[in-house]
Amino acid sequence: MATLAPISIDPRGCGEAYNRPSPDPDRTPRHPISEVAAASGLTAHTLRWYERIGLLEAVDRSYAGQRRYSDADLARLAFLGRLRLTGMPVADMLRYVELVRAGDHTYDDRRELLVAHREEVRQRLADLHATLAVLDYKIDLYSRLPDAGEQKESA
Amino acid sequence: MATLAPISIDPRGCGEAYNRPSPDPDRTPRHPISEVAAASGLTAHTLRWYERIGLLEAVDRSYAGQRRYSDADLARLAFLGRLRLTGMPVADMLRYVELVRAGDHTYDDRRELLVAHREEVRQRLADLHATLAVLDYKIDLYSRLPDAGEQKESA
DNA sequence: GGCTTGCTTGGAGTGCACTCCAACTCAGTA
DNA sequence: TACTGAGTTGGAGTGCACTCCAAGCAAGCC
DSSP: OOOOOOSOOOOOGGHHHOOOOOOSSSOOOOOOOHHHHHHHSSSHHHHHHHHHHHSSOOOOTTTOOOOBBBBBHHHHHHHHHHHTTTTOOHHHHHHHHHHHHHOOOGHHHHHHHHHHHHHHHHHHHHHHHHHHHHHHHHHHHHHHHOOOOOOOOOO | OOOOOOOSOOGHHHOOOOOOOSSSSSSSOOHHHHHHHHHHHHOOOHHHHHTTSSSSOOOBBBSSSSBBBHHHHHHHHHHHHHHHTTTTOOHHHHHHHHHHHHHHGGGHHHHHHHHHHHHHHHHHHHHHHHHHHHHHHHHHHHHOOOOOOSSSOOO
16 A cells, blocks of 8 residues: 555566575575565565465564565565556465466466566556546646636535 | 546546536436446446445436436546546545535635645556566566476475 | 563454345336 | 346445454563
């Protein structure tokens, strides 16, 4: 719901980060949930929920059991956030990450899914542009006719 | 929910149609709900619901009690459809039509409301554009690496 | 020790925007 | 006259995506 604040990490890198051939166990800095919430525009609630439903791989924990997000987690989140922000249903996002988890032989399916979403995005862009024109027209109209005090029957 | 099929009437004219100084009782053709549903992309259910909650003025009825939408109704619907399609909450749409009903002294408030929505629309446009770039990047990536059969660990 | 702050959990609750239901009326056709 | 199809109603139900809750734990500070 909240506008997704741009996260510092390039969202393009995320899908790839999923299936890194695990060279070494990722020594990048770790982030507590509050920080990730602030950076991603998602609430801590939502972050936990995404993990619960499988949108996010189980996140690392501190020895006290608290979540510690890696930079790769952030990158995944950034991309997922973009998908969500542009209206992809959570169910489709889930399907996408399941394809990613399934391995390299799902490239075609993943591409197909993204292409379909791109079409949706283009359609929305067109709708928004068209509406922007209408809004400009009406706003201009109202600006030319500032509050007329009162006139004819109104109710 | 359904994509709003473009309605044949210019949506810019609608707000004005609300407060026509009632010159004569509008002799334009009348349309049954099924036709309006098809034209507007809203379901008949939704059209009745909009009327019930006050988004639409009580629509004229045939002598048998069935709704007969005027062209002015269609124009209002076209604009409301645009607002809805671009994410304005129904509550805000309701506020807008209440301002319209309240009379000509609410121009400023109406303009303010539309300006706020225009900002939302612009923000969405920016988000969508940014995401489009990411999608292009990843789709291109998947196109270059078509299904790798299988490789490393996948699960 | 006591307090605050930040985090944990599963399950229940919320808000929005429809969407459907059952029972009904009316118009048109055979 | 029977049937079909399109319309009517208020209230209840649905689906999605969160969002909150209560109860609890651990760390840091006075």
